Amino acid sequence: MNEPANxxxxxxxxxxxxxxxxxxxxxxxxxxxxxENPKIVVGAVAVWEDGRILMCRRAIxxxxxxxxxxxxxxxxxxxxxxxxxxEAREEACAAIEIERVLAVYSIPRxxxxxxxxxARLLSPDIECxxxxxxxxxxxxxxxPWRDIAFPSVxxxxxxxxxxxxxxxxxxxxxxxxxxxxx
Amino acid sequence: MNEPANxxxxxxxxxxxxxxxxxxxxxxxxxxxxxENPKIVVGAVAVWEDGRILMCRRAIxxxxxxxxxxxxxxxxxxxxxxxxxxEAREEACAAIEIERVLAVYSIPRxxxxxxxxxARLLSPDIECxxxxxxxxxxxxxxxPWRDIAFPSVxxxxxxxxxxxxxxxxxxxxxxxxxxxxx
Numbered sequence: 001m002n003e004p005a006n007x008x009x010x011x012x013x014x015x016x017x018x019x020x021x022x023x024x025x026x027x028x029x030x031x032x033x034x035x036e037n038p039k040i041v042v043g044a045v046a047v048w049e050d051g052r053i054l055m056c057r058r059a060i061x062x063x064x065x066x067x068x069x070x071x072x073x074x075x076x077x078x079x080x081x082x083x084x085x086x087e088a089r090e091e092a093c094a095a096i097e098i099e100r101v102l103a104v105y106s107i108p109r110x111x112x113x114x115x116x117x118x119a120r121l122l123s124p125d126i127e128c129x130x131x132x133x134x135x136x137x138x139x140x141x142x143x144p145w146r147d148i149a150f151p152s153v154x155x156x157x158x159x160x161x162x163x164x165x166x167x168x169x170x171x172x173x174x175x176x177x178x179x180x181x182x
Numbered sequence: 183m184n185e186p187a188n189x190x191x192x193x194x195x196x197x198x199x200x201x202x203x204x205x206x207x208x209x210x211x212x213x214x215x216x217x218e219n220p221k222i223v224v225g226a227v228a229v230w231e232d233g234r235i236l237m238c239r240r241a242i243x244x245x246x247x248x249x250x251x252x253x254x255x256x257x258x259x260x261x262x263x264x265x266x267x268x269e270a271r272e273e274a275c276a277a278i279e280i281e282r283v284l285a286v287y288s289i290p291r292x293x294x295x296x297x298x299x300x301a302r303l304l305s306p307d308i309e310c311x312x313x314x315x316x317x318x319x320x321x322x323x324x325x326p327w328r329d330i331a332f333p334s335v336x337x338x339x340x341x342x343x344x345x346x347x348x349x350x351x352x353x354x355x356x357x358x359x360x361x362x363x364x
Contacts (some may be wrong), residue, residue: 022257079288
């Protein structure tokens with residue numbers, strides 16, 4: 001008989017690993033330590049030539065039916081900017097070009113960091129991806145303010161509006177071509 | 183006998199979970215899915231009143247013996263700025279005040295995002311924490327350029343030097359007091 005009498009449980013026990021200073025989730029069956037880390041959401045305020053902003057109405061929970069910016073969890077082995085471009089493609093079939101980091105938001109309750117870029121929409125041809133019920137380009141006055149999905153969507157729109165000019169300082173990203181040096 | 187003939191192995195098998203579109207690490211014993219996410223490093227270029235910059239010589243691998251900025255993995259339930267303050271405290275017993283986001287670096291090979299702040303050192307009294315062999319305050323001309331631990335330390339120092347002025351645009355962080363709205 002190869003099956004254990006009790007099936008393994010996964011990392012559900014809290015313990016302080018040797019040499020560490022705080023509790024981690026540990027699997028009592030095999031000792032695997034699940035180091036939980038904050039998660040990164042990447043997204044963009046993407047703007048068409050005429051100033052209209054790309055937004056998506058959510059087809060899935062949380063906040064199904066409410067409007068958001070294209071954004072989602074960053075994946076392994078991509079840059080934050082690549083992740084934001086991927087999310088615009090997945091959620092609105094939109095091609096965007098990243099301009100600069102607009103904002104970095106921390107949401108400690110959710111252990112989440114959101115990195116939001118300012119971006120140019122390269123074509124007004126957009127379409128719903130599987131997570132969107134509707135996609136649209138909104139003038140500032142037409143933004144569905146009463147049906148916004150998350151506080152950070154409102155923050156990002158406000159920060160975008162405050163920083164429409166070119167500005168002379170933006171948060172920096174990797175020097176071109178240097179990521180490969182690691 | 184309660185022990186399985188073969189001990190559980192933890193999430194070491196690669197498979198595409200139902201409804202997902204890419205491979206994840208799965209535990210073949212209990213089905214636990216280990217969603218691997220990029221990790222966040224938070225750190226600071228922290229400057230004393232006279233312009234000298236706080237640096238730490240690493241007492242541990244990787245790059246033991248080389249100089250770095252105070253930085254490390256962000257923990258759960260803290261903001262990026264709180265994490266950068268904690269790292270300065272842990273690595274150099276330094277009290278710092280965050281000014282603004284200086285840079286956001288992506289290192290896709292390591293699936294890492296580094297969020298580096300510009301900060302003020304509140305006191306020149308610094309001391310080695312357990313991960314530092316030496317800590318110091320460096321004038322620009324005295325920075326140990328030949329013994330820098332990581333490329334992003336060089337990037338951050340360069341970006342700091344480029345943006346010494348107040349500037350009129352910085353990447354934004356949470357509106358004051360609004361993180362609790364989530």
